[in-house]
Amino acid sequence: MNFAASPVLELTLPVWRARFLLYVFVSGFVLLLGRAVYLQGLNNDFLQAKGESRYSRVLEVQANRGSILDRNGEALAISTPVKSIWAIPGETHANRRQLARLAALLEMPSAEIEKRLADTGRDFVFLKRQIAPEVAERIAGLHIPGLFQNREYRRYYPSGEVMAHVLGFTGADDIGQEGVELAFQDRLAGKPGSRRVIKDRLGQTVEDVESIKAAQDGRDLSLALDARIQNLAFSQLKAAVAQNGAKAGGVVVLDVDTGEVLALANFPTYNPNNRNKLAGAQLRNRAVTDTFEPGSTLKPFTVALALEAGRVRPESVIQTAPGTFSVGGATIRDAHVERSLTVAQVIQKSSNVGAAKIALGLPAEAMWEMFRDVGFGAAPGLGFPGEATGKLRPYLSWRPIEQATMSYGHGISVSLVQLARAYSVFARDGELVPLSLVRVDAPPVGQRVMASKTAGAVRAMLEMAVNRDGTAPRAQIMGYRVAGKTGTAHKQENGSYAADKYVSSFVGFAPASRPRLVIAVMIDEPSAGRYYGGTVAAPVFAQVMAGALRVLDVAPDGPMRPIELPPEGQEVKESV
Amino acid sequence: MVRLNLLLLVVLAACALGLVTSQHLARRLFGELEQEQERSRQLGVEYGQLQLEASTWAVHARVERIASRQLHMRVPEAKRLQIVRPEEAAK
Numbered sequence: 001m002n003f004a005a006s007p008v009l010e011l012t013l014p015v016w017r018a019r020f021l022l023y024v025f026v027s028g029f030v031l032l033l034g035r036a037v038y039l040q041g042l043n044n045d046f047l048q049a050k051g052e053s054r055y056s057r058v059l060e061v062q063a064n065r066g067s068i069l070d071r072n073g074e075a076l077a078i079s080t081p082v083k084s085i086w087a088i089p090g091e092t093h094a095n096r097r098q099l100a101r102l103a104a105l106l107e108m109p110s111a112e113i114e115k116r117l118a119d120t121g122r123d124f125v126f127l128k129r130q131i132a133p134e135v136a137e138r139i140a141g142l143h144i145p146g147l148f149q150n151r152e153y154r155r156y157y158p159s160g161e162v163m164a165h166v167l168g169f170t171g172a173d174d175i176g177q178e179g180v181e182l183a184f185q186d187r188l189a190g191k192p193g194s195r196r197v198i199k200d201r202l203g204q205t206v207e208d209v210e211s212i213k214a215a216q217d218g219r220d221l222s223l224a225l226d227a228r229i230q231n232l233a234f235s236q237l238k239a240a241v242a243q244n245g246a247k248a249g250g251v252v253v254l255d256v257d258t259g260e261v262l263a264l265a266n267f268p269t270y271n272p273n274n275r276n277k278l279a280g281a282q283l284r285n286r287a288v289t290d291t292f293e294p295g296s297t298l299k300p301f302t303v304a305l306a307l308e309a310g311r312v313r314p315e316s317v318i319q320t321a322p323g324t325f326s327v328g329g330a331t332i333r334d335a336h337v338e339r340s341l342t343v344a345q346v347i348q349k350s351s352n353v354g355a356a357k358i359a360l361g362l363p364a365e366a367m368w369e370m371f372r373d374v375g376f377g378a379a380p381g382l383g384f385p386g387e388a389t390g391k392l393r394p395y396l397s398w399r400p401i402e403q404a405t406m407s408y409g410h411g412i413s414v415s416l417v418q419l420a421r422a423y424s425v426f427a428r429d430g431e432l433v434p435l436s437l438v439r440v441d442a443p444p445v446g447q448r449v450m451a452s453k454t455a456g457a458v459r460a461m462l463e464m465a466v467n468r469d470g471t472a473p474r475a476q477i478m479g480y481r482v483a484g485k486t487g488t489a490h491k492q493e494n495g496s497y498a499a500d501k502y503v504s505s506f507v508g509f510a511p512a513s514r515p516r517l518v519i520a521v522m523i524d525e526p527s528a529g530r531y532y533g534g535t536v537a538a539p540v541f542a543q544v545m546a547g548a549l550r551v552l553d554v555a556p557d558g559p560m561r562p563i564e565l566p567p568e569g570q571e572v573k574e575s576v
Numbered sequence: 577m578v579r580l581n582l583l584l585l586v587v588l589a590a591c592a593l594g595l596v597t598s599q600h601l602a603r604r605l606f607g608e609l610e611q612e613q614e615r616s617r618q619l620g621v622e623y624g625q626l627q628l629e630a631s632t633w634a635v636h637a638r639v640e641r642i643a644s645r646q647l648h649m650r651v652p653e654a655k656r657l658q659i660v661r662p663e664e665a666a667k
Binding site for chain 2: 064067074075076078079080081156158159160162200204205206207208227228231232235479555556560562
C-alpha cells in the first residue's frame, strides 16, 4: 500500500482552522502563564502561608518567674512547672473505669467531673489547675480522648507562714497579688517569647527559622530579709501572742547602718502555699498597713526636741508631784507618782506629767516638724502595697491638751515600721535612714534630723529605761548594753479610749555603744492580765535581739553577768 | 567539550549529594541540640525543685525541733559562756 498516494493527503483544509487552534492554545498558555506569575510573583502570600503551614510552626517559649531569695541566698519563693487539666466537653469520652481513675488522681468527686463534662455547650473547661507533673503524667496515661494538659507555673513558699506577709503570694496565673510579689511584679515576671521552626512529618523540629520574640526570664530578687532572724522574730512573736491572749502582734527588725528590713513578722498569719482559705484579717501586713497610737514610745522625741531647743538639759528637774497635771480641763496622770524627776528620769520612768510639761514649753510647730522629720504622717517608702501614713494633724489645729498628749504618743497614729524607722534617728546619731526591702550593697545616706549630741543624750536616757529602775528591765540582754522605750496605750474604740484594751509596744536598739539593730515589737490587745509594754513586748524584744545579735556575730559590749530584775511587785509601772 | 561537560555533570551530582548529606546532618545535629536544650530546661526545673526541697527540709522550725528534741541540744546558760575577744586571744 502506498501511503504517499493516500487520498486523505490530497485534502486541503482551510488555513484558518490551524490558525484558530494555534491561537486557542497560545492564549491558553498565556492565561496559565499570567496566572502563574500572579500567584507566584505578585500575590503569593496566601499560597506561601498555605505551604508554610505544612511544615512551619510558631512555638511559644516559656519564661520563668524570678525566685525570691533572702540576703544569704536562701530560697523563699520559687516557681516550678505544674500542669492544668482541661477538656472539650463535647469530645470527651471516658468510660466508667477511666472516670473513676481520673477522679482519684485529681482528688475530685467523679460526680463533679461528670457535671463539668456534661456542659457540652462550652468548648473549654478546666478540670483542675496546678497539679503535680507526676500526677499529670499518670492522667495522660489514661488516654482519654478530648482531655488535654497545659503547662503552667506554680509558686512555692518553703518558709510558709513565717514570711507570708513580706513575700505575699501570686495568683493562679503566677501574677503577684500581695506583698513583694506584687510590689516587684515587673522585675520578677518573665516575658514569654516565641520562635518559628520547621517540623518534619514526625513532628520533630528540624530547623530553627527565626526567633520572633526572645523569651526573657524574670530576674531573681535578693531581699534584705535574713531568714534566720525572721524565723526567730516570728516564733517569739507567735509565742508572745499566744501567751498574752493577744489579738495580733508585729515585730520589725532594721539594720541601723543600711536601713534594711532584716525581719518583718506579723501574727495572725497564713500559709501562702494553701491559697484556698485566704481571707481578710490574716492577710493584712499589720506592721506596714495598720496604725496605732504608740503611747510612751514617742516621749524620747519630745525630749530630744526640748534638748535641741535648749529648753532643758538631761539633768534639769521637772516637778511631777502630785502625779496629776491639768491642761484645759483635762487631767494627765502618772501611774508611778514621784515628787520630781530629772528629764532623763522622765524617760526612764515614763512619766506622762513630765513629758506633758516639757512639751507645753515647746512651740507646736516645732513639735510637728520633729514628728514629720522622723517620718510620721508620711509613707515609710518601703515600696509595699498599701503602706499606711499614719495620722499627724497639722499643728495649727492643735489645742494645748492635744499637744500635751501627743508628747506621750496619744492623738497621733503611726505604723510599727514608721516607729522602728524613727528610732534609727537615735541609733544613728541623729540621722533618719531610708528603708529598703531589698538587699543594699552600699550604705545609704541618712537625713539629719537632730544634732548627734542630742541623739547621744537621748540614747543614754533610753539605756536608763532598760535597767532595773526603768520601765523595761525585761528588755535587758546579757552581755550587751540595750537602749529602748516601752509604750502602753489604751486602744481607741468608737472615738473614745477603751478602758480594758491596750496596745503594748517596745522599741529599742543594741548594742548601745554602737547600735547595729533597731527592733520594734507591738502586741495588740493582750488579755491575759498583763498589758504593760515592759512586761508584754519587752521580753519579745530581748529574745529577738539576743538571737539576732548572736546570728550576726556582734561583739558584746556589756558585762557578762546575769540580768537583774527588780523584786516582784516593785517594777516601775508605766503611765498609760 | 563533551568531556568537560561530563566532568562538570559529575561534579554537580557530587555537590548535590553533598548538599543533601550536609542538610541531613545539620538537621540531625539540630535535633540533638533541641534535645539538649530540653534537657537543660528539665534540669533547671529539677534544680528549682531540689532548691525547694532543700528549703523545706531546712525550715528553721524543723531544725530547731530536731536539735532540741532528738539531739537534746540547748543554748548554754549564761554562767557557762565565755566571750573571747580577738585582742585578748592574740595575747
